[in-house]
Amino acid sequence: MFQDRRQAGRSLAQALKSKGIDFDLVMAVPRGGVIVGEEVASCFGKPLDVVMAKKIDDPCLPDYAIGAVTPDGEILLHEGVDNELIARDHDEIIKLAERIKNEINSRLKEFRNYHQPLNPKDKRVLLVDDGIASGFTIKGAVSYLQRLQARQVFIAVPVCSNSAFTSLSKIVDEIICLEIPRAFYAVGQFYQDFAGVEDSEVIESLTRISQTSG
Secondary structure, three states, X not given: OEOOHHHHHHHHHHHHHHHOOOOOEEEEOOOHHHXXXXXXXXHHOOOEEEOOOEEEEEOOEEEXXXXXXXXXXXXXXXXXXXXXXXXXXXXXXXXXXXXXXXXXXXXXXXXXXXXXXXXXXXXXXXXXXXXXXOOHHHHHHHHHHHHOOEOEEEEXXXXXXXXXXXXXXXOOOEEEEEEOOOOOOXXXXXXXXOOOOOXXXXXXXXXXXXXXXX
């Protein structure tokens, strides 16, 4: 059980030091992941930026996610999604993905407060969130960073479901997780304080690190 995201971030930083993980920059998942990421970036004196992927729903079943969209518009489909569904709704899915891509990039621009994004090409990237449940959207973020030619991608989180840990371990160089509980229902169950994070807090975190990182 973590007190809050900042305490979790400090504990995660110590674990990274103990394991000797060497990285060049921190990419955090908004919003809560940025608070954790700030603590890690601050501890190591590394730059901090944000990365996002967002789910895309079945056009006929709005509450059923069929995949995730990344900032470059790439669609990562869930395993087992019916090929007939994709063929049937192909044009609609493409339109939804384009809209989601634009939403993602608008949010990223707002979060960065118009600072230039960090370029992960040839860099060792530490991808941080405040916890991982299914792991599908963060898988989209990993895929995006790999397309941008990051040299290595590590995931660092305070808590992760066992199924997500197993799945993500296959696609990144290493995943560092403080807790992999047997009973996992939601990320918030592992925090005493899991209050919502405002967009303004994300911008403040990114600004602080940009002013202090080497």
